Amino acid sequence: MTARKLQTGLALIFLILGAWCLIAPAMVVRFTFQPEFNEATRQARFLMGCFGAQAVLNGTILLTARFTPTTFLVFGLVGSVPFFAFNIWFWLVEPVLNAWMLLDLAGNAGILACGLWGWALARHEASYQAG
Numbered sequence: 001m002t003a004r005k006l007q008t009g010l011a012l013i014f015l016i017l018g019a020w021c022l023i024a025p026a027m028v029v030r031f032t033f034q035p036e037f038n039e040a041t042r043q044a045r046f047l048m049g050c051f052g053a054q055a056v057l058n059g060t061i062l063l064t065a066r067f068t069p070t071t072f073l074v075f076g077l078v079g080s081v082p083f084f085a086f087n088i089w090f091w092l093v094e095p096v097l098n099a100w101m102l103l104d105l106a107g108n109a110g111i112l113a114c115g116l117w118g119w120a121l122a123r124h125e126a127s128y129q130a131g
Helices: 003-023 025-032 042-064 069-078 081-093 099-130
Strands: none
Touching: 003 025, 003 042, 003 099, 025 042, 025 099, 069 081, 069 099, 081 099
């Protein structure tokens, strides 16, 4: 595995899931929210589409940028830790999301793991190229 391949894998996750939110926002709302909150109103579809568009943008940046070890590390931390708080709050404290959103929690754990793994890979590759 190379840092670039890992980065491309991360990009594809964002592009695929973001496109799903952008193209089928009503399906995402109905699939992931508690029954009392899963009405796919115009506003809910709009917000889910905005979320999807941002994920597609993030995936595009991941696909086209060259990450340094620091970029991997920062992306892994900032791209996961705040979202852990979001997932926990809206699943356990104020239950708006259903158990399917645990997939998002797992995805955020994957982002953290890939950020740390990418940091180590990129550091190794940089030291190999320098030496």
